[in-house]
Amino acid sequence: MxxxxxxxxxxxxxxxxxxxxxxxxxxxxxxxxxxxxxxxxxxxxxxxxxxxxxxxxxxxxWDDPEGKHAFWHSSAHLLAEALQALYPGVKFGIGPAVDNGFYYDIDPNGNEITASEFPKIEKKMLELAREKNAIVRANISKSDALKLFGDRGESYKCELISELEDGHITTYTQGGFTDLCRGPHIANTAPIKAVKITSLAGAYWRGDEKREQLIRVYGITFPKQKMLDEYLVMLEEAKKRDHRKLGKEM
The missing domain is CATH 3.10.20.30 (Beta-grasp domain)
Known part of the structure; x- marks a missing residue:
């Protein structure tokens, strides 16, 4: 005991x-x-x-910052799983949780991803979430990790793995997607009930302007659709306040 x-x-x-x-x-x-x-x-x-x-x-x-962080970190993996399904050959950089949601840096590898694709990505994420796949942690050796991600052509992941200490490397798998990650994650995808892809931005790999430029896909998720609706209303109100402030300043 x-x-x-x-x-x-x-x-x-x-x-x-x-x-x-x-x-x-x-x-x-x-x-x-x-x-x-x-x-x-x-x-x-x-x-x-x-x-x-x-x-x-x-x-x-959910009301704890640590709960939201795990939820949004898991949602970043769900985003990557959806992108992998929709855009074959896409390569992945990093996908952390942030203060309001998450992002994933990706190399589209010839695929075109624009804002018009957001509804399709959201639909795929919700479809995958409804499969209620367990998010499973595994310890993996450095050589096995390099082979796993190398066989998939994941050069960005292999660069990260090359800098890690053997014996301290973990992966997380849900459905048909496996990612290099320290965690933590929620138990399965079922709690993710509402999804919004919010924006795209350019991002240099590892913040180095001499390296590859990737696409950063931002999103946010919630355990209830009502929460997402309220969040979007709040964003609109914030935009209106900014416009009023700008008008006065002009």
Whole structure:
């Protein structure tokens, strides 16, 4: 048995290998439905990742910044999965969560991606999300990672892998898409219920203007369509305020 310490300093015992999701389920089924991420001994942690030793734990829901971060980070992977399906041959750079949503830097590799394609990308993301695929973490050796991504022609990923220390490399897979990533991620794609691709921008690979110029695809997702609708209204109101301010200044 291992001791799990909660934020209120209470302690409960569990079998070694228990996951944050199982711990949440032991508290209430509603909490288990709501949690998106966790921290274990101060380290970001997937809710389906086993805990093997005594630990302090925090559980994060949507209202917590850590919960949103895991949700949007997972959504970046969902975006990449959709782009892979829609634009064969596309190559991937990095795809982090940001303060409001996420982005993925991609090399279109001959594919044309414009704002007119946004509805098609959103539709594909929602289609994939509804498959409720588990997002599965795996440890992988450096040589296996280089082969996996090299065989796919993922030169940007291979460059990143070449700089990583062997024994500390992980991938995450959902459906037919595998990405190099440290995580954490939500348990599966099911909670992603509303999607909006917001903009495109140019971005030099690794911020170096002497390197390849990629396309940065920005998006945002929510666990409810109502939340997305409210967010879009808020953006419109912010634009109106900016226009009024600009008018006064002129």
């Amino acid at each position: 291992i001791n799990i310490t909660f934020p209120d300093n209470s302690v409960k015992q569990f079998e070694a290998g228990v996951t944050p999701l199982a711990i949440a389920e032991s508290i209430s089924s509603r909490l288990a439905q709501d949690i998106l991420a966790a921290s274990v001994n101060g380290q970001e942690w997937d809710i389906t990742r086993p805990i093997e030793e005594d630990a302090t734990i925090k559980l994060f829901k």
